[in-house]
Amino acid sequence: MTRYSHNPEAVAALVQPHQVHRDVYIDPEIFALEMKHLFANTWVFVGHDSQTPARGDYITTQIGTAPVIMVRHTDNEIHVLHNRCPHKGTKIAIDRAGNTGKFFRCPYHAWSFKTDGCLLAIPLKKGYADTGFDQTEAARGMRPVGAVRNYRGFVFARLAPEGIGFDEFFGDSLSSLDNMVDRSPEGRLEVAGPPLRYMHRCNWKMLVENQTDTCHPMVAHESSAGTAVKIWEKTDWPADKPKPMAMEIIAPFMSPYEFFENMGIRTWPNGHGHTGVHHSIHSDYSAIPGYLEKMVAAYGEERAHRILGENRHNTVYFPNIMIKGPIQQLRNFIPLGPDRTLVESYIYRLVGAPDQLLERTAMYNRLINAPTSMVGHDDLEMYERAQEGLHSDANVWVNLQRLYPGAPEDFDETVVENGTTERQMRNQFHAWAKFMTCSMSTTQEAAE
Numbered sequence: 001m002t003r004y005s006h007n008p009e010a011v012a013a014l015v016q017p018h019q020v021h022r023d024v025y026i027d028p029e030i031f032a033l034e035m036k037h038l039f040a041n042t043w044v045f046v047g048h049d050s051q052t053p054a055r056g057d058y059i060t061t062q063i064g065t066a067p068v069i070m071v072r073h074t075d076n077e078i079h080v081l082h083n084r085c086p087h088k089g090t091k092i093a094i095d096r097a098g099n100t101g102k103f104f105r106c107p108y109h110a111w112s113f114k115t116d117g118c119l120l121a122i123p124l125k126k127g128y129a130d131t132g133f134d135q136t137e138a139a140r141g142m143r144p145v146g147a148v149r150n151y152r153g154f155v156f157a158r159l160a161p162e163g164i165g166f167d168e169f170f171g172d173s174l175s176s177l178d179n180m181v182d183r184s185p186e187g188r189l190e191v192a193g194p195p196l197r198y199m200h201r202c203n204w205k206m207l208v209e210n211q212t213d214t215c216h217p218m219v220a221h222e223s224s225a226g227t228a229v230k231i232w233e234k235t236d237w238p239a240d241k242p243k244p245m246a247m248e249i250i251a252p253f254m255s256p257y258e259f260f261e262n263m264g265i266r267t268w269p270n271g272h273g274h275t276g277v278h279h280s281i282h283s284d285y286s287a288i289p290g291y292l293e294k295m296v297a298a299y300g301e302e303r304a305h306r307i308l309g310e311n312r313h314n315t316v317y318f319p320n321i322m323i324k325g326p327i328q329q330l331r332n333f334i335p336l337g338p339d340r341t342l343v344e345s346y347i348y349r350l351v352g353a354p355d356q357l358l359e360r361t362a363m364y365n366r367l368i369n370a371p372t373s374m375v376g377h378d379d380l381e382m383y384e385r386a387q388e389g390l391h392s393d394a395n396v397w398v399n400l401q402r403l404y405p406g407a408p409e410d411f412d413e414t415v416v417e418n419g420t421t422e423r424q425m426r427n428q429f430h431a432w433a434k435f436m437t438c439s440m441s442t443t444q445e446a447a448e
């Protein structure tokens with residue numbers, strides 16, 4: 001740990017306006033610094049509050065590689081606590097989800113904690129009398145993360161106690177989350193079961209970048225989506241019979257370059273951005289009977305059409321999630337190591353909307369995202385080949401230059417551009433360098 005650890009200039013130099021150094025994907029020291037700085041300084045998705053509907057309900061997950069518990073406290077608020085006993089470090093909960101009742105109890109020596117983390121009881125407490133225990137970190141119980149925000153059901157946390165505020169970090173990008181939630185006539189989503197969960201042998205950033213990589217579908221997915229389209233074209237399907245849902249989902253992956261160019265990409269400050277400004281692969285799905293009527297009844301004619309007319313494709317929330325508003329999905333790319341990423345692919349139910357919408361998002365998840373799907377494994381192969389290829393010393397740079405204007409860009413601006421630009425990837429790396437280095441040169445860091 002010497003090359004980059006106390007050297008924010010060397011870390012910043014890995015990101016150039018049009019290219020990034022391969023160490024951002026393969027270097028274990030950079031990965032460790034990402035966990036310590038990037039994932040501590042940014043607002044990271046933890047879970048949806050419908051995953052913990054009752055008091056005492058909890059889920060376990062990670063912010064970066066830091067284990068955390070999201071739990072509903074007795075006051076009905078969601079808390080996010082470090083999943084670490086203040087006694088000797090034991091993880092307090094290991095189940096993915098459960099109900100702990102009114103308190104957590106450590107399985108090692110039975111210290112117990114309220115669901116806001118406060119220390120409740122210690123067996124043989126008299127052994128700590130006159131030891132100065134009350135002044136210790138341990139006496140504070142399970143430590144909460146630095147800051148938590150429940151935004152319309154989506155729970156985000158910042159590990160660092162001080163830093164950028166939630167509203168400043170996300171800014172106007174919250175319009176994508178708003179649109180996903182507004183698609184419920186009741187303005188509410190509910191998680192539909194546990195996510196698909198699978199591991200990829202690649203760096204987490206490769207998955208994030210791919211969400212706005214619009215020049216790959218017609219190439220990487222030709223063998224799967226292309227074959228499906230070819231077979232479909234030979235099918236003698238009656239013109240008056242509705243197209244099968246699966247075909248509506250898979251066919252747009254074979255759209256030509258012009259389709260993706262014209263759909264547009266919008267980038268927001270702090271690394272957020274989305275594809276599908278003008279239209280998207282989700283624009284032409286068949287109407288679900290009864291849905292528009294429910295939306296009009298809830299929001300009025302004009303607003304209902306405005307909500308449903310927004311067909312954003314993939315919205316990246318930096319650092320590591322992507323949502324699809326029109327089909328109520330969220331994918332979480334959880335870093336496990338420089339070349340290991342756990343993917344969680346969630347689907348949500350629009351409360352008050354017809355069940356067929358849930359059917360569609362579930363089908364999309366199986367058909368496109370699942371490791372057993374027709375499409376997702378194409379991407380997986382590309383990521384894993386890239387992870388291996390980057391070890392070649394032939395070239396240490398990864399090119400991100402498509403539609404680069406030739407001079408450094410202003411990422412503090414919200415910009416809409418040609419849908420095949422790699423500006424959103426450059427935007428992510430600009431934010432990466434900012435949040436990696438903003439706490440690196442502190443005296444605390446230098447003292448370690």
Ligand code: FES
Nearest residue numbers: 085087088106109
């Ligand atoms: S490690 Fe948790 S009570 Fe001892």
Ligand SMILES: [Fe+2]
Nearest residue numbers: 216217220379
């Ligand atoms: Fe893909």
